[in-house]
Amino acid sequence: MRAVVYDGQGITLGAAPEPVPGDGQALVDVRAVSLNFTDVAHLDPATPPGTVLGLDAAGVVRRAAADGSGPQAGARVVTFGWGRGAWAEVRAADTEHLAVLPDGVGFAEAAALPAAGVTALRALRQLGPVVGRRVLVTGASGGVGRFAVQLAALAGAYVVAAVGSPERGAGLRELGAREVVADLPDVTAPVFGVLENVGGALLGEAFALLEPGGSLQSIGAASGQPSTLDLESARRAGGGKRVEVFMVGTPDTGFGPDLAHLTALLADGRLDPQIGWRGPWERVREAADALLGRRVAGKAVLDVTAGE
Template sequence: MPDSVDLGVASALPVAGVSALQALRGLGPVIGRRILVTGASGGVGRYAVQLGALAGAHVVAAVGSPERGAGLTELGAAEVVVGLDNVTEPVFGVLENVGGALLAQAYGLLADGGIVQSIGHASGGSTMIDFEAIRHLGSRMRIEAYRLDWAFGPDLAYLLQLLDQGRLDPQIGWRGSWDRVAEAAAALLERRIRGKAVLDVT
């Protein structure tokens, strides 16, 4: 643990930061390629935008409303879009955090050989993909269900290094004492926090 990194700040890295890193790695080399991050305003999404940009990708950050897109350009997003209807060019890969109908729509945006890393299911909805309708787009697109590799010590160390170097923003949107846990939980559930909430235990 670098001496310059606050423990509370470091606590925001797992599991969201590690998930974003591992899923991004699952896409393969992304330098100079277009990648799509859905749910980009969430915990995993904000790390995915930053790490994708650091890896040299052209990051398209998709959010549910204009307000949720605030600050994503500063994190490295080349484009910020509300929904996917305005994404007109194919993407090499997708880091998908929403699930449901959006997962199906994102799959239809893949270039031939592209990959969707299905990370989260924030929508709670089911996904139906009409393969007959979209198979003309390419024959080698695929969806992979992301699973966290729990042997993530080296990945966490790498993220801590980026944090120490000032190259990664932990995106802590709320921080307070442990006795304010109900307040933090309510703010998260009501989507009033951009990024992570950190509780200090003293």
């Protein structure tokens, strides 16, 4: 089968053997996949050449799981996998990490959801009830950030979206942001919670904006820079602030229920997948370069086309 693999230096569209599913895995014919920043920015040089990459994929169940779990053959599904393997014509998907697609939800839209959408959803939950409270989302123009803005607004929060430049803020008010800022000094009132995607110096600036009792979820470090905190200033300001290193889960934390929730929001028109780049998977390197170059507003999605 064709697949996007690691070739020893980077990613390429090549060939790989079809996966052999375990008892709790469905065999899925993949129709669309999405790229996450971590998929292309943090490739381990020790990864064996020929490894099939990717976390997120949507398609049609070819063969149901042998243990009877999950949907039957012919079901349209969205899938996630901790161990890569998504960017291929066929995927063996753990049934606890997939959800059946509602009518009207396309494969490309669904493929944009798993890693970014579930990350945003679970990080928001860590803040606690946010109705009527100010929530700051940094890196709001990215994949996780655009989902976080929408989900926080749906939860009743007053959303402040922080972006790297005014141009990157385009469309965020339409997604539910009440304020869009390119510099954190432009945030003039404290916030109850922060969904922080950038790291580096920005994390410390965002932490300083927390009100007493507020919390910051450190989701990622897209800046690639180490973060520092001025804890003494925080004590003088009243203390009681929290920083949590957010983890979306562990391999035994099923994505299925959250994916079902997110796809239902898509079907109802209450969530937009924010696909900022889409093309055939033959253009995977172009998509990866655009993502790394911060030229994608939201998600990059590849349509999987059958080949020899």
